[in-house]
Amino acid sequence: MATKHEKILEYIENLEVGHKISVRGIARELGVSEGTAYRAIKEGENQGLVSTVERVGTVRIEKKHRSKIERLTFAEVVNIVDGQVLGGKAGLHKTLNRFLIGAMKLEAMIRYVEPGQLMIVGNRDNAHRISLERGAAVLITGGFDATEEVKQLADQLELPVISCGYDTFTVAAMINRAIYDRLIKKEILLVEDMLNPKHPPIFLKLDDRVENFHASVRETKHSRYPVVDDKGRLHGMVTAKDVVGHDSDERIERVMTKNPITVTPKTSLATAAHEMVWEGIELLPVVNHQHMLLGVISRQDVIKSLQYMQKQPQIGETINDLVLKGFDEVKGKNGEISFQGMVAPQMTDPLGNLSTGVLTTLITEAAHRRLRKQHRGDMVTDNLTLYTLKPVQLERKLFIRPRVIELGRKVGKVDVEVSEDGHVVAKALVTAQLIER
Numbered sequence: 001m002a003t004k005h006e007k008i009l010e011y012i013e014n015l016e017v018g019h020k021i022s023v024r025g026i027a028r029e030l031g032v033s034e035g036t037a038y039r040a041i042k043e044g045e046n047q048g049l050v051s052t053v054e055r056v057g058t059v060r061i062e063k064k065h066r067s068k069i070e071r072l073t074f075a076e077v078v079n080i081v082d083g084q085v086l087g088g089k090a091g092l093h094k095t096l097n098r099f100l101i102g103a104m105k106l107e108a109m110i111r112y113v114e115p116g117q118l119m120i121v122g123n124r125d126n127a128h129r130i131s132l133e134r135g136a137a138v139l140i141t142g143g144f145d146a147t148e149e150v151k152q153l154a155d156q157l158e159l160p161v162i163s164c165g166y167d168t169f170t171v172a173a174m175i176n177r178a179i180y181d182r183l184i185k186k187e188i189l190l191v192e193d194m195l196n197p198k199h200p201p202i203f204l205k206l207d208d209r210v211e212n213f214h215a216s217v218r219e220t221k222h223s224r225y226p227v228v229d230d231k232g233r234l235h236g237m238v239t240a241k242d243v244v245g246h247d248s249d250e251r252i253e254r255v256m257t258k259n260p261i262t263v264t265p266k267t268s269l270a271t272a273a274h275e276m277v278w279e280g281i282e283l284l285p286v287v288n289h290q291h292m293l294l295g296v297i298s299r300q301d302v303i304k305s306l307q308y309m310q311k312q313p314q315i316g317e318t319i320n321d322l323v324l325k326g327f328d329e330v331k332g333k334n335g336e337i338s339f340q341g342m343v344a345p346q347m348t349d350p351l352g353n354l355s356t357g358v359l360t361t362l363i364t365e366a367a368h369r370r371l372r373k374q375h376r377g378d379m380v381t382d383n384l385t386l387y388t389l390k391p392v393q394l395e396r397k398l399f400i401r402p403r404v405i406e407l408g409r410k411v412g413k414v415d416v417e418v419s420e421d422g423h424v425v426a427k428a429l430v431t432a433q434l435i436e437r
Helices: 004-013 025-030 034-046 073-082 107-112 125-133 147-159 168-184 210-220 269-279 301-309 319-324 356-372
Strands: 050-053 055-058 084-087 098-101 119-120 137-141 161-163 222-227 234-239 283-287 293-298 328-331 337-342 379-387 397-407 411-420 423-435
Touching: 004 025, 004 034, 025 034, 034 050, 050 073, 073 161, 073 168, 084 147, 107 125, 107 269, 119 125, 119 168, 125 137, 125 147, 147 234, 222 293, 269 283, 269 301, 269 379, 269 423, 293 301, 319 356, 337 356, 356 379, 356 397, 356 411, 356 423, 379 397
Parallel strands: 098 119, 119 137, 137 161
Antiparallel strands: 050 055, 084 161, 222 234, 283 293, 328 337, 337 397, 379 423, 397 411, 411 423
């Protein structure tokens, strides 16, 4: 039987896109407390079912697929620019294809306005009206208001007109940054990307017997299964090792491993892979916030997915990419590699010295790149021991020399030396968990 929380989420999911939602309205409609309704709406926001806009409220939006994650809704734009909705609130759930800056003559600007766009413009009433008539929403910069005619037209066409206090350049930079962050996020594989809703997980129940386990093995050729109760909540995992020496009529609940390690759909695959390697786990159950079993992922599936993503082009640059961007790889006579580059202003702390966080990133990235010369697989830093010997000032040239001191099937150790002008400024020992391909 579904809980109140699940019933509210199901109710929200069945609402039409654009429908306005309130805590009090849901509490009254479903006969639950306002606290329960509030928590369910927040969960709906986390799942991408609704979006909350200050001074407007919460609206049902279309749940985004990973392929369209880089698109922003107009409701999200309002939150990004700290804006105020002047009209067209019914269209806040819609997504924008791209934004256009109206910094040209009206006759020239008209040629570029298309449906689904966001026109970023100042106090130009005619530009507001024409943009709406051509199917584009409007973002008015400088804190200006819109005419009543424009507001009524926005409500009629269900296209938002938003006002914010920032200038055009700042607003464009903020929206572009949000889209850029989405592009990076899109490239990060999550557990939910692997789950196939058409193939529900194979599981055993608490009341099943060991003979049911053996029957499942013969049927599926698998050797480990999650164990759930009658409501589908996960209670344990049972493997071939657990049932050895037990009678065929022994209850699964008596032989299973309780409180197994789990992941959620929003867990990154890299984290799941590290958990599997570190704990020696072959199968991880996937659960939701109420510990209901949603599926399982195997170590082999995770590694295949990570390998596939490595073959795809990188769209956005992460912090690690940006930190190491100004460093060149140099090959020595004996085949060893090192990295050299300048300390840029963005890499320093308030005192003008190389930031400890940046130094840590440089060391771990150099160690990983050195390990990849000998290990063609994925890796996650397990331990870092860092000794900083002296500060490094702005615009000084650094030399980073990673040296492999141990490399096994599952663990690699790298000694990293950082020097400046012939003097050692930092040393580190990096231990990484290796994932076989």
